[in-house]
Amino acid sequence: MEHIISADLVDKDNAARKANLERDYASLGERLDRRGIAIDAIRDKVEKFAVAIPSWGVGTGGTRFARFPGAGEPRDIFDKIEDCAVIQQLTQATPTVSLHIPWDKADPNRLKQAASRFGLGFDAMNSNTFSDAKDQKLSYKFGSLAHADAGTRRQAVEHNLECIEIGKTLGSKALTVWIGDGSNFPGQVNFAKAFERYLDAMKEVYAGLPADWKLFSEHKMYEPAFYSTVVQDWGTNYMIAQELGDKAFCLVDLGHHAPNVNIEMIVSRLIQFKKLGGFHFNDSKYGDDDLDAGSIDPYRLFLVFNELVDAELSGAEGFDPAHMLDQSHNVTDPIESLMLSAVEVQRAYAQALLVDRKALEGFQDSNDALMATQTLKAAYRTDVEPILAMARLKTGGAIDPVAAYRAAGYRAKVAAERPAVAGGSGGIV
Numbered sequence: 001m002e003h004i005i006s007a008d009l010v011d012k013d014n015a016a017r018k019a020n021l022e023r024d025y026a027s028l029g030e031r032l033d034r035r036g037i038a039i040d041a042i043r044d045k046v047e048k049f050a051v052a053i054p055s056w057g058v059g060t061g062g063t064r065f066a067r068f069p070g071a072g073e074p075r076d077i078f079d080k081i082e083d084c085a086v087i088q089q090l091t092q093a094t095p096t097v098s099l100h101i102p103w104d105k106a107d108p109n110r111l112k113q114a115a116s117r118f119g120l121g122f123d124a125m126n127s128n129t130f131s132d133a134k135d136q137k138l139s140y141k142f143g144s145l146a147h148a149d150a151g152t153r154r155q156a157v158e159h160n161l162e163c164i165e166i167g168k169t170l171g172s173k174a175l176t177v178w179i180g181d182g183s184n185f186p187g188q189v190n191f192a193k194a195f196e197r198y199l200d201a202m203k204e205v206y207a208g209l210p211a212d213w214k215l216f217s218e219h220k221m222y223e224p225a226f227y228s229t230v231v232q233d234w235g236t237n238y239m240i241a242q243e244l245g246d247k248a249f250c251l252v253d254l255g256h257h258a259p260n261v262n263i264e265m266i267v268s269r270l271i272q273f274k275k276l277g278g279f280h281f282n283d284s285k286y287g288d289d290d291l292d293a294g295s296i297d298p299y300r301l302f303l304v305f306n307e308l309v310d311a312e313l314s315g316a317e318g319f320d321p322a323h324m325l326d327q328s329h330n331v332t333d334p335i336e337s338l339m340l341s342a343v344e345v346q347r348a349y350a351q352a353l354l355v356d357r358k359a360l361e362g363f364q365d366s367n368d369a370l371m372a373t374q375t376l377k378a379a380y381r382t383d384v385e386p387i388l389a390m391a392r393l394k395t396g397g398a399i400d401p402v403a404a405y406r407a408a409g410y411r412a413k414v415a416a417e418r419p420a421v422a423g424g425s426g427g428i429v
């Protein structure tokens, strides 16, 4: 398997940090042991934990006001795969890439070959019927799968079926559908009719799904439509998954809710009714900000993982959520942001594994609110960095991914090879 950053360089960076890490790991191990927790068992689970990188995340993002490209941005999906390979090499937490079609359209066999050079696989396929592709016959300006015009709906269905076809060659096992359909003005759209059209179109997409695939529908409260969206919340999303069938699940993008919504409870509900498909991890302050996971409210991320670990440990039937990042990096090097975001997601998982669930249950049953919440806090307050770093070291990654990345000078190297792309225009990537 090929490495983009020299393995010697990673080894050298690790060698300088290894002795301190071993001391920190032993010290944390002793403290966890006092709590009845075996640190190696937690590390084993962390090593197996993976989160997919969105291909669109390795380019510099932007807002509707402007986009300020960084140096050495990927020019095409093959450059993007190389950037994803760097993230995986240093974190060992991101073995798969999630593609967006048509942005990443290329010969599927070539794509497969490019990824396998670096040991990368492909996660869920993402369709795009929220913007118009070049030379597209009918516009999605007024919607796609829920469009009033049957021809436009047909085109959107065909596009989703094409994404499934590409994904079959790549070894993907899921299709994520997020639509921009909705309205900007009261009265613009008949809510019931639009939802009916969406369901009918999605039934056609679902019918094209291979037996071992899953269909993820992603809800979002607003944007690009600002008055109503067709798939606005988890309740609507749950109805969709119920209507479509056993292979249909709800995808929770953390940024797609109103501020302060109790997302961890939504997660619990979807687990309970076997319809949690997976996540788009990111963080937000005000809306769908697509900020780095754990950068604004790490406690919320922990509380989401508290529900996930609870389901994992209790052996909830059919529980197998997909983990994906979905972020827009406007002011940072996307590779650095994605590496740290993957680590933040891992961190929340590790912390949630430390919750004393037996004690928590006792406090819940005896209505001891204070001790119940302190039980969660005790896990959350634990600095699990030595566990994460040791997991990376043992699997061939970097103890400090950002330091190793900077030492390797990767961004400067690709900046010399990849001509600068034009900035200026607004653009979600």
Ligand SMILES: [Mn+2]
Residues within 6 Å of the ligand: 218, 253, 280, 326
């Ligand atoms: Mn998303």
